[in-house]
Amino acid sequence: MEILWALMAVIMIGAVLGPFLLRRRGGIRQVAPGSPDAADPANYGFARQEELDIRMPGPDHDLMDVLDVVQQSQSWKAASQLLAGTEVHGEVRWQRVQAFAGAASLELQRRPGGVSDQPGGQWLRVWRAEAPKDAGGAAVHAEFLVQQAWRSSQSGTDEFRIILEEAKEACAQAALLSPGDPVPYIIELSIARGLAYPREEFEQLWLKILDRAPAHMGAHLAALHYWCEKWHGSRDLAHDFAEAAAARAPKGSLLSALPLFAVYEHLPEVNLVRGFYESEVVTKAVEGALYAVHSARPDDPMLAHVRHLLIFFLVRSERWAEAMNQLIHVDGHVGALPWTVSSDPAADYAVYRALAVAGYEANGGSPATLSH
Numbered sequence: 001m002e003i004l005w006a007l008m009a010v011i012m013i014g015a016v017l018g019p020f021l022l023r024r025r026g027g028i029r030q031v032a033p034g035s036p037d038a039a040d041p042a043n044y045g046f047a048r049q050e051e052l053d054i055r056m057p058g059p060d061h062d063l064m065d066v067l068d069v070v071q072q073s074q075s076w077k078a079a080s081q082l083l084a085g086t087e088v089h090g091e092v093r094w095q096r097v098q099a100f101a102g103a104a105s106l107e108l109q110r111r112p113g114g115v116s117d118q119p120g121g122q123w124l125r126v127w128r129a130e131a132p133k134d135a136g137g138a139a140v141h142a143e144f145l146v147q148q149a150w151r152s153s154q155s156g157t158d159e160f161r162i163i164l165e166e167a168k169e170a171c172a173q174a175a176l177l178s179p180g181d182p183v184p185y186i187i188e189l190s191i192a193r194g195l196a197y198p199r200e201e202f203e204q205l206w207l208k209i210l211d212r213a214p215a216h217m218g219a220h221l222a223a224l225h226y227w228c229e230k231w232h233g234s235r236d237l238a239h240d241f242a243e244a245a246a247a248r249a250p251k252g253s254l255l256s257a258l259p260l261f262a263v264y265e266h267l268p269e270v271n272l273v274r275g276f277y278e279s280e281v282v283t284k285a286v287e288g289a290l291y292a293v294h295s296a297r298p299d300d301p302m303l304a305h306v307r308h309l310l311i312f313f314l315v316r317s318e319r320w321a322e323a324m325n326q327l328i329h330v331d332g333h334v335g336a337l338p339w340t341v342s343s344d345p346a347a348d349y350a351v352y353r354a355l356a357v358a359g360y361e362a363n364g365g366s367p368a369t370l371s372h
Contacts, residue, residue: 041357043367047332052346057336058304063096067103076127083136088181091301094218097183101143135178142170146190164194182212189222193231217254217302220245228265238262256292257306260285277317286313308336315352320359324370
């Protein structure tokens with residue numbers, strides 16, 4: 001199987017999933033695309049690579065409909081109405097704030113404006129100007145600034161710090177407009193990481209979030225970055241943070257999956273050794289995430305995030321059937337870790353999906369044997 005992972009690395013470097021992998025006497029070999037023996041993801045009802053939606057980890061039809069209206073009309077009012085009707089303490093509001101901010105940021109990146117045309121994302125500027133006391137608009141603006149800093153500036157530069165300082169002030173304004181709302185403080189977690197808050201200051205910020213939404217999965221994922229080795233913590237600190245959150249997770253919470261995200265954040269840059277993914281630390285984290293998925297509400301908005309990361313680990317562990325069981329729940333949307341760290345999320349996801357299909361069929365699986 002080491003040859004299989006070396007093959008996968010070559011495929012991913014080329015950014016093209018060429019030949020499909022397939023079942024033959026319990027092993028996996030390459031065949032030409034279109035061969036009658038080829039393992040074909042389409043046989044399982046999976047979406048074509050070019051149809052994969054990279055904006056969200058799972059469907060949010062109301063959000064997508066409103067985003068289309070906002071971008072086509074360049075009017076902010078539909079976005080304001082959607083956020084006003086979204087529960088303040090839940091995961092959905094945080095995801096929608098991120099989505100609106102991301103849309104405005106990408107518009108600006110694609111259309112920075114000039115002498116004869118307006119910059120992209122102008123609807124957000126108008127929103128803030130025309131409704132300065134709109135809490136939703138204030139939160140989206142703060143998140144927009146954070147995304148601009150991370151997307152357009154190099155970490156540690158003066159420009160980066162200036163934008164994040166502006167974002168910090170925007171978070172404070174958003175918090176004043178919506179007392180009890182955790183979202184402005186969750187946005188500030190990324191600012192804390194970028195501006196290297198001292199630990200005491202970071203922990204004070206974290207307590208404000210715990211007071212408002214103690215089981216907020218999105219907040220925990222954002223906070224985890226601060227404690228990681230590549231930022232202001234270590235492997236042990238990140239692991240301890242994740243384990244503590246999992247231990248106090250209420251019944252049905254996805255916080256039990258947080259240790260798997262901590263493992264992911266500390267993966268070696270290159271590791272094609274199967275044994276690593278069968279190690280005790282990885283196996284324990286995967287089992288915790290599987291338990292969280294099985295225990296969570298089917299409509300939990302963070303469920304897709306956990307399923308996507310599970311696909312990565314289950315495929316790397318060659319647990320093909322379990323990977324397929326996650327794929328049937330999330331296929332069609334790839335806006336989540338680990339795919340979003342790639343320049344082509346859909347292509348990376350498609351590689352892992354094809355490997356899961358091939359491995360599943362190599363062990364006797366077929367569309368008929370996969371339960372939906």
